[in-house]
Amino acid sequence: xxxxxxxxxxxxxxxxxxxxxxxxxxxxxxxxxxxxxxxxxxxxxxxxxxxxxxxxxxxxxxxxxxxxxxxxxxxxxxxxxxxxxxxxxxxxxxxxxxxxxxxxxxxxxxxxxxxxxxxxxxxxxxxxxxxxxxxxxxxxxxxxxxxxxxxxxxxxxxxxxxxxxxxxxxxxxxxxxxxxxxxxxxxxxxxxxxxxxxxxxxxxxxxxxxxxxxxxxxxxxxxxxxxxxxxxxxxxxx
Amino acid sequence: xxxxxxxxxxxxxxxxxxxxxxxxxxxxxxxxxxxxxxxxxxxxxxxxxxxxxxxxxxxxxxxxxxxxxxxxxxxxxxxxxxxxxxxxxxxxxxxxxxxxxxxxxxxxxxxxxxxxxxxxxxxxxxxxxxxxxxxxxxxxxxxxxxxxxxxxxxxxxxxxxxxxxxxxxxxxxxxxxxxxxxxxxxxxxxxxxxxxxxxxxxxxxxxxxxxxxxxxxxxxxxxxx
Amino acid sequence: xxxxxxxxxxxxxxxxxxxxxxxxxxxxxxxxxxxxxxxxxxxxxxxxxxxxxxxxxxxxxxxxxxxxxxxxxxxxxxxxxxxxxxxxxxxxxxxxxxxxxxxxxxxxxxxxxxxxxxxxxxxxxxxxxxxxxxxxxxxxxxxxxxxxxxxxxxxxxxxxxxxxxxxxxxxxxxxxxxxxxxxxxxxxxxxxxxxxxxxxxxxxxxxxxxxxxxxxxxxxxxxxxxxxxxxxxxxxxxxxxxxxxxxxxxxxxxxxx
Numbered sequence: 221x222x223x224x225x226x227x228x229x230x231x232x233x234x235x236x237x238x239x240x241x242x243x244x245x246x247x248x249x250x251x252x253x254x255x256x257x258x259x260x261x262x263x264x265x266x267x268x269x270x271x272x273x274x275x276x277x278x279x280x281x282x283x284x285x286x287x288x289x290x291x292x293x294x295x296x297x298x299x300x301x302x303x304x305x306x307x308x309x310x311x312x313x314x315x316x317x318x319x320x321x322x323x324x325x326x327x328x329x330x331x332x333x334x335x336x337x338x339x340x341x342x343x344x345x346x347x348x349x350x351x352x353x354x355x356x357x358x359x360x361x362x363x364x365x366x367x368x369x370x371x372x373x374x375x376x377x378x379x380x381x382x383x384x385x386x387x388x389x390x391x392x393x394x395x396x397x398x399x400x401x402x403x404x405x406x407x408x409x410x411x412x413x414x415x416x417x418x419x420x421x422x423x424x425x426x427x428x429x430x431x432x433x434x435x436x437x438x439x440x441x442x443x444x445x446x447x448x449x450x451x452x453x454x455x456x457x458x
Numbered sequence: 459x460x461x462x463x464x465x466x467x468x469x470x471x472x473x474x475x476x477x478x479x480x481x482x483x484x485x486x487x488x489x490x491x492x493x494x495x496x497x498x499x500x501x502x503x504x505x506x507x508x509x510x511x512x513x514x515x516x517x518x519x520x521x522x523x524x525x526x527x528x529x530x531x532x533x534x535x536x537x538x539x540x541x542x543x544x545x546x547x548x549x550x551x552x553x554x555x556x557x558x559x560x561x562x563x564x565x566x567x568x569x570x571x572x573x574x575x576x577x578x579x580x581x582x583x584x585x586x587x588x589x590x591x592x593x594x595x596x597x598x599x600x601x602x603x604x605x606x607x608x609x610x611x612x613x614x615x616x617x618x619x620x621x622x623x624x625x626x627x628x629x630x631x632x633x634x635x636x637x638x639x640x641x642x643x644x645x646x647x648x649x650x651x652x653x654x655x656x657x658x659x660x661x662x663x664x665x666x667x668x669x670x671x672x673x674x675x676x677x678x679x680x681x682x683x
Numbered sequence: 684x685x686x687x688x689x690x691x692x693x694x695x696x697x698x699x700x701x702x703x704x705x706x707x708x709x710x711x712x713x714x715x716x717x718x719x720x721x722x723x724x725x726x727x728x729x730x731x732x733x734x735x736x737x738x739x740x741x742x743x744x745x746x747x748x749x750x751x752x753x754x755x756x757x758x759x760x761x762x763x764x765x766x767x768x769x770x771x772x773x774x775x776x777x778x779x780x781x782x783x784x785x786x787x788x789x790x791x792x793x794x795x796x797x798x799x800x801x802x803x804x805x806x807x808x809x810x811x812x813x814x815x816x817x818x819x820x821x822x823x824x825x826x827x828x829x830x831x832x833x834x835x836x837x838x839x840x841x842x843x844x845x846x847x848x849x850x851x852x853x854x855x856x857x858x859x860x861x862x863x864x865x866x867x868x869x870x871x872x873x874x875x876x877x878x879x880x881x882x883x884x885x886x887x888x889x890x891x892x893x894x895x896x897x898x899x900x901x902x903x904x905x906x907x908x909x910x911x912x913x914x915x916x917x918x919x920x921x922x923x924x925x926x927x928x929x930x931x932x933x934x935x936x937x938x939x940x
Binding site: 316327 | 465476477478480539540541544546547550
């Protein structure tokens with residue numbers, strides 16, 4: 221990534237249609253390097269769509285996206301190695317083992333000497349003893365853990381997470397929290413419905429409503445435990 | 459640049475082959491279908507014994523065509539189970555490399571079925587001897603089928619009718635290929651003058667080149683969302 | 684933002700002057716063309732009256748090829764520009780092309796009955812023309828099968844580009860397959876072509892072809908294309924407005940929190 225660029229993600233006037241209907245309606249967003257931003261909002265407010273656009277999985281209908289100074293979607297090839305994305309789908313191959321899935325990912329990203337990192341991540345998400353098992357034997361929660369390891373494998377400067385805590389038990393939640401807090405130079409944009417977790421991890425929260433940012437909160441100014449109420453006041457009952 | 463491209467394509471193809479080695483889902487399905495199709499054709503041609511020998515190249519290629527449709531549908535369905543092509547699209551690899559990777563794996567599956575069918579057909583349809591020239595025709599034929607199938611299966615995966623739409627889209631576009639391989643096979647089997655063999659193989663290669671070029675150019679538009 | 688939501692400009696209520704001119708020209712030219720083909724041209728000495736179908740048969744194919752070509756260019760344009768109007772033109776191109784291709788097939792079939800003694804034969808030329816029709820029919824099915832409008836336009840564009848291969852094939856197959864029985868009118872026919880005729884043999888044949896060719900291969904397709912294109916633009920705008928109205932946020936009623 222370009223050095224000295226304080227703003228890592230710069231989005232202006234972003235419009236995305238889903239078929240004929242707008243999901244994002246001119247959304248603006250700036251993400252500083254190293255920031256941890258929670259993305260809140262009711263279903264259909266455009267959280268997942270925004271993350272998919274930033275990940276380069278879909279192309280905007282209007283507006284501009286710059287990541288680290290590169291323009292999307294024109295310069296996607298340059299941006300891709302720097303973005304980790306965890307969506308609703310686990311992006312794992314059922315017939316391959318946990319280890320093989322991560323190795324496949326490492327090869328796709330041409331990672332240099334990935335083995336120590338793979339084993340370290342498997343251990344941190346608590347899958348080191350089942351690394352050789354095919355993923356289709358895994359429970360939903362274990363698949364989610366592996367998906368997290370997959371997203372973190374490339375050690376991306378920008379991490380996009382879509383409901384990363386879904387399907388995780390309390391152990392998994394703790395280890396994910398630990399993983400997310402450990403890499404603080406990393407920028408994270410995390411869509412979630414869990415306000416308590418957002419308060420614990422993020423330093424900023426964006427509340428989306430009907431495809432635009434309805435409120436941009438610094439979490440230092442929000443008393444703990446009141447984030448859900450703030451969203452409810454803005455968008456209706458959570 | 460080219461090395462990265464080929465490496466990515468081989469990585470993707472390798473992943474598909476490894477997964478297939480574990481599950482044997484695709485090949486099992488395709489092989490069983492192919493055997494059943496041969497059986498059905500032989501029943502359908504029951505009354506026409508000499509016609510059965512003349513029809514052997516038709517039986518071979520129609521069976522392969524439908525087996526490959528089956529295989530493409532299944533392969534794409536497997537891919538869709540866990541987020542479709544997103545895992546590949548996120549990675550810093552060229553779209554063409556994704557196409558090539560999927561295509562190589564699919565072509566190999568079809569080729570395996572073809573190599574299984576050839577000796578079987580020779581025995582079951584009483585061919586006097588196995589024509590080695592067929593081995594020149596089968597690989598490019600399978601490659602062409604896989605090229606057009608990989609592109610169109612990725613397309614029909616995103617439609618409402620999914621699997622059922624693939625044959626409707628693929629058959630008309632695949633007919634020129636079918637036509638060329640049939641002519642070439644018939645020449646190899648001695649039903650047509652031997653001299654025509656080279657003409658039809660050249661046409662086959664030309665059609666392959668067109669399908670491959672179309673796939674490389676159009677695949678990225680099929681996958682984006 | 685509004686630009687992205689407004690799919691395309693609604694065509695003006697009043698037809699543009701060029702279109703009105705085309706309307707008049709086409710409506711006048713069609714009966715003239717028919718008159719020249721059916722009355723003015725002499726009866727072919729060997730084929731008789733049925734030969735008159737030819738004046739419609741061949742030009743209709745070129746009209747279809749023109750319309751499919753338009754659909755091809757529009758599809759490439761759509762993938763490049765992503766503007767709905769390109770897709771609308773592709774719809775017009777495929778539908779007009781398919782109609783003219785059917786005119787071509789049916790007239791050919793009627794001609795073949797007395798000349799080749801069969802309605803249909805699996806001749807390479809006939810087969811490839813049928814394949815062409817089926818491919819574009821499959822295009823229509825594909826379009827119907829995709830709910831998401833943007834996705835539909837994209838997939839349809841990709842398939843329309845592929846489908847054009849069958850048009851090229853139909854155009855050239857008569858030259859590359861020596862075993863076709865289909866006569867070539869321009870240039871030498873294949874050795875075993877059946878039902879060829881010389882343009883110069885009967886008086887009026889050349890004139891009838893010269894008059895009818897531009898009507899069926901240019902004038903009629905262009906007029907139809909333009910009208911269908913304008914209709915499709917209206918359909919797009921209508922669908923867009925419908926979607927927006929149906930999904931507009933409901934105003935909260937009293938009693939709702």
